[in-house]
Amino acid sequence: MNASLRSKLEQLADRYDELAALLSDAETIAQQTLFRTYSREYAQIEPVVLCYRQYQKKSDELDEANILSQDKDPDIRDMGSEEVSNLGAKLKELEHELQRLLIPKDPNDTRNVFLEIRAGTGGDEAAIFAGDLFRMYLRFAENSNWKMEILNERFGEHGGYKEVIARIEGKNVYGKLKFESGVHRVQRVPRTESQGRIHTSACTVAVLPEIESIDEIEINKSDLRIDTYRASGAGGQHINKTDSAVRLTHLPTGLVVECQDERSQHKNKARAMSLLQAKLLDQAQRKQDAEQAETRRNLVGSGDRSEKIRTYNFPDGRVTDHRINITLHRLAQTMAGELEPIIEHLIAEHQADQLQSLGLGSEDET
Numbered sequence: 001m002n003a004s005l006r007s008k009l010e011q012l013a014d015r016y017d018e019l020a021a022l023l024s025d026a027e028t029i030a031q032q033t034l035f036r037t038y039s040r041e042y043a044q045i046e047p048v049v050l051c052y053r054q055y056q057k058k059s060d061e062l063d064e065a066n067i068l069s070q071d072k073d074p075d076i077r078d079m080g081s082e083e084v085s086n087l088g089a090k091l092k093e094l095e096h097e098l099q100r101l102l103i104p105k106d107p108n109d110t111r112n113v114f115l116e117i118r119a120g121t122g123g124d125e126a127a128i129f130a131g132d133l134f135r136m137y138l139r140f141a142e143n144s145n146w147k148m149e150i151l152n153e154r155f156g157e158h159g160g161y162k163e164v165i166a167r168i169e170g171k172n173v174y175g176k177l178k179f180e181s182g183v184h185r186v187q188r189v190p191r192t193e194s195q196g197r198i199h200t201s202a203c204t205v206a207v208l209p210e211i212e213s214i215d216e217i218e219i220n221k222s223d224l225r226i227d228t229y230r231a232s233g234a235g236g237q238h239i240n241k242t243d244s245a246v247r248l249t250h251l252p253t254g255l256v257v258e259c260q261d262e263r264s265q266h267k268n269k270a271r272a273m274s275l276l277q278a279k280l281l282d283q284a285q286r287k288q289d290a291e292q293a294e295t296r297r298n299l300v301g302s303g304d305r306s307e308k309i310r311t312y313n314f315p316d317g318r319v320t321d322h323r324i325n326i327t328l329h330r331l332a333q334t335m336a337g338e339l340e341p342i343i344e345h346l347i348a349e350h351q352a353d354q355l356q357s358l359g360l361g362s363e364d365e366t
Contacts, residue, residue, distance in 0.1 A: 001095050009052045016049040048101045055094040062087040103354045108209035109175030115207055118163045122201020125190040127156025130203045133184060134164050139337025146170030174209045179346040181207045182309030198315060225249040228265060248272045255279050324349045
């Protein structure tokens, strides 16, 4: 185990013990928000720490086995050597598991997705290829026991789709499909080509995690300025004699709402809070929509052939993913929905990059 990984794990183990003490403290228990925060952090790092402690236990056993392997008695020496071999393999497994556990989790991985495929450059052939891609993902979804439903489709003049949008529901859908976003290029002789020339066309694919409905907005009282004033307008003597009207200002956003419809200040405040909550909910939804639109733009690019992530070469029967420089001579299987080999390579490369960025590479400890 390299020094960076060991240091990271020691820090987590110390924090785990610290959280355990905090969670048993009466003062922490009395503060529900703080208790929930500590509980979530504790649950997140517990699998890592338990695995690390298992690693430490096996490491200690390996030290003992190394001593036995040097014993004068040949039977004990053989037994020790066998233990050294077995424990060495087990430690490698545990180290790999520890690295995997340390990789930051993508909160979107478990979500359902919206799959969008659009024909790019290439005219009719691009639309036909869009149809081929859609069937490829449909078969992959069926193989994965996912459910797919088409939300919108615009057909091409000679087959395929100018655009098709579908929703895919199932287990770990985004986690499997998130690397499919980008420009997919095809090289083949189109059905409409009479002289047998190979054409290059392109389609854009976007995989967007389905946004869960935004829960009821919680408003922190410290974020509010509450003003009361005398209402104006109809309502008789009472409405003009008491400060029943309420104006709420949400300080973080600057949103202002007011209500003076009710004679009771309490009721006006309740209505104003409800209105403010609705406005904040709308604002959050608009922000979410804007972020998703930006994500879509970043994912698909312009649809130009040069912005390719993957090429499907039909004459040679090969698929090349340009991001990880891998070529597989199994085009027919890929188009039939057997995407696992490519997806596994993409996930492995992504995890390796994450470990590298965390300083948890595989260089030997010094």
